[in-house]
Amino acid sequence: MTERVRHASGLTSLLSIVGGLAIWEAASRFAVDNSLFLAAPSQIVMAIWKLATNGLLWKHVQISAIEFILGYVIASILGIALGLAMAESERAKRIFQPWISGLYATPTIALGPLFLLWFGIGIWSKVLVVITLVIFSVVINTEAGLRNTSERLIEMLRSFGATRQQIFWKLSLPSAAPFILAGLKLGIGRGLIGVVVAELFGSRAGLGQLISQSADSFNMPNLFAAVVVLASAGIAMTAGFTWLEKSLVPWTKD
């Protein structure tokens, strides 16, 4: 793409967003004249501002962030470890593969109410939901990445007398890195869904709780405010990962 074309397509996207917001604003002001069903973008911005200044937003964000980070980090560590084990040992693969395939296809989020019963209304029931949503994409990608190691490159290292360990550290792991990062990136969206839905099932604080509380009191601006904050977090983290991919595994681009 030339500089000018890129510039022009960026402008098109921007116009699309601005236009969409304008239509939304107009619709909620003139068409749907009932603030119980829809909030205008301007009202949402005001709501975010109000929630931010009275400190409520930070309370909710903090709780959700702790739940997300704990669940995400635990799932990443366990997921990568399990993926490594399954790629290295045929027995580990036979033991875990049926469970992973089965649970990956299951909407494990449905277990949320159960976790609530087991672990109570605090953060740990949410952390567990996040783990079950994030871990499978990490395991599957790690394992697939390690198994994808090029036979030709393995042979090249062997010709120099490389040991099994050397092949793992110098070849399999770096060549699996793009897959592992892709799995972690996939986990961001799934983890955020996990936090919110788990909080909807029952919680004392968090963005999901803000959403359910706002819905109960028909406070649409606050409901949308929570959604916008979540969306921003998701977009920011995904963009961060894209940047991380560019700097850590540049050979997979261009």
Add this chain to the structure above:
Amino acid sequence: MAGIKLSVSGLDKNFGSLQVLEKITVDIQDGEFISIVGPSGCGKTTFLRIVAGLEESNGGTVMLDGKEVTEPGNDRGFVFQNDNLLPWRTVISNALIGPELAGEAQQAARARTLELLKLVGLGGFENYFPRQLSGGMRQRVNLARALAIDPKILLMDEPFAALDSQTREIMQTELTRIWEEGRKTVLFVTHQIDEAVFLSDHVLIFARRPGRLRESVKIDLPRPRALSIKRTPEFVAYVDHIWSQIEEDVRHSVLHEGG
């Protein structure tokens, strides 16, 4: 200087019931450039891989400097047909993989490998990544990587096969130039007869089904050789002779097995 570097005797290899190599016996002198030519399916690459230790034989012995070869090791440098560079490593770090795997001191190996990169014509490209290089340049890294372990013998498996014909001719003269510098013992597999004659002291002609050594042709052409030598009658006579030796086999493989 003189003395036998590589001694192969009675080498057999089969894949299941198919005999690929039958009783290959050959001695290679120290500092010689040897090419192996033959029709596809004559086992020339398999032979090279056995010498490298990447493949096991089913009988016979391979001795390098009087020591039997049974597994891969850094006394042999293998130059692959596909460059097989690690895409996340720079040129210098790719070329250094051999010393690194052997746990050699980084400083000394690095200085030596920088010199080698200059020798293969990659001075100034140390910090480039493979994706930024052309096919010919990647093959130069491939060669420098094999030389970096200072092997007793260089094993080259059709290293120029994937290059276009002009790049290939340039690489042939480059290889003779580099070889003149150190006079390493080289075993070079190719299906290009003129390439074999141009580079070699001896050309080993393999026959097929089963793969066996048909003839060893001594190439008595003066060195250093320039590309123009390919147009001399002596050169053409060598090519004709070798071609006549394998023509029947090639014809058979093309007509009856589609190449």
